[in-house]
Amino acid sequence: MKAQLQFADNLSRLGTESAFEVLARAQSLAAQGRDIINLGIGQPDFQTPENIVEAGIKALRDGHHGYTPANGLPQLREAVVADLHRRHTVEVDPKNVVVVPGGKPTMFFAITMFGQPGVDIIYPNPGFPIYESVINYSGATPVPMALSEENGFAFSAEAVLAQITDRTRLIIINSPANPTGGVTPKVEIDKLVAGLLEHPHVALMSDEIYSNMLYGGREHVSLLQYPEIRDRLIMLDGWSKTYAMTGWRIGYAVWPDSMVDHVTRLCINDHSCVNAATQFAATEALNGPQTAVHSMVAQFDSRRKIIVRDLNTLPGVRCPDAAGAFYAFANIEGTGMTSVEAQNKFLNDAGVATVAGTSFGAWGEGYVRFSYANSTENISEAISRIRGLL
Known part of the structure; x- marks a missing residue:
């Protein structure tokens, strides 16, 4: 007889973080040979600074x-x-x-x-x-x-x-x-x-x-x-x-x-x-020194300017200035698509991973989140692909 388990009611109320679901789908497509640019996950694309890595290694070696x-x-x-x-x-x-x-x-x-x-x-x-x-x-x-x-x-x-x-x-x-x-x-x-x-x-x-x-x-x-x-x-x-x-x-x-x-x-x-x-x-x-932090933030700022500028040139899209973090929250209402439709179309048809605004709550309908924690080359290519799609 199969197990007939009864889980606690509160487990059914627990949601998730959709960015990780998009990441899994993007990785699955990449494993199938698709060229995917990931502007979905909120993660710096830089390596941890070397002095920090060495401190962790030293701690292990020191017991x-x-x-x-x-x-x-x-x-x-x-x-x-x-x-x-x-x-x-x-x-x-x-x-x-x-x-x-x-x-x-x-x-x-x-x-x-x-x-x-x-x-x-x-x-x-x-x-x-x-x-x-x-x-x-x-x-x-x-x-x-x-x-x-x-x-x-x-x-x-x-x-x-x-x-x-x-x-x-x-x-x-x-x-x-x-x-x-x-x-x-x-x-x-x-x-x-x-x-x-x-x-x-x-x-x-x-x-x-x-x-x-x-x-x-x-x-x-x-x-x-x-x-x-x-x-x-x-x-x-x-x-x-x-x-x-x-x-x-x-x-x-x-x-x-x-x-x-x-x-x-x-x-x-x-x-x-x-x-x-x-x-x-x-x-x-x-x-330790904060040079790497200042360098990363300066590069994020440069990417921010590029992605906001280029998103605002797409048909049916407008993007307000991003003041902080490393996300652009673009309004896609003019495309005629819902947030989820746009997210899926960008990934499946253009090979660009983004996250639907509704993944962040009901007030996110009509928007798509773009993470600019990626290279300027990849950002430009991603926007070019979406431009071709739209």
Whole structure:
């Protein structure tokens, strides 16, 4: 007799990240001999800088093969604190820094820490799909913070504050943003923080994983710079994007005093600790020279200008300026296709992998995300193929 298993109900509410599904389809087509240009996955195409790689290798050769503290190596947390002071001019206690295997564990821990039936969590839409997925998994109600092209895909503080009720427990913000490349200006963040003083029951998770990637003279505004909300702020950052370390699986968050013990217990129950060699590499990333970071960001900026310019020459397509991260969020309504139709046609007929805007929420309909974490040659060829198709 076949097994007749009954899974937990919450498993059916767990979504996915469609960029990985597109990547799998693109790889399958490539394995069949198709020439595929991947502008879908959000991953730097650069190698991890050599000094970081060597630090990881040295750690292994020096015998760092065992468990580490659940919240991260002390020297790594101290390096994080020094980096935050350099970049954001803020003071953080190392005990408030918790190192985890990537950015998603912080999201998962923060959302499940507050999410349960009868609770609302406000999140950006279009936004990173894991936000909405884990909110649903927790049993909470996802309340979309609608982001629009007309507003530069920045949130409106007035609109967000108007969505807060007694049920609201957490607000998630992401700037610079995935998938839109939008950056919320300081004036809106100021208004949000001021308004939240009237809602002391609401926590914040600020996803700042792209904080080093802003263009056109823009400067990053970290929520850590607002002491009046530090006692309810979770600030997420990491190494994956800035240092081209996606496969190393390491990130961190700054947690308020009231949450540190809770999240540390979650770490112990979930993954025990982050692997030791990666933490030594991450320490070198922060303490070592930043030349490679500046070079990568400069190349992203050059690619950004090219892809936005060229997308705006395609029939039926318009693309707003991308202010941060490494994504262009192109409006394809003029092509007459839905987001999914465009994604599939670009991949199947033109050999260009992109991600439908609806993969990032209902407000992404009419858009397709292009990652410019690829060479200028490949970007130009991809746009040429899509031009021929359209």
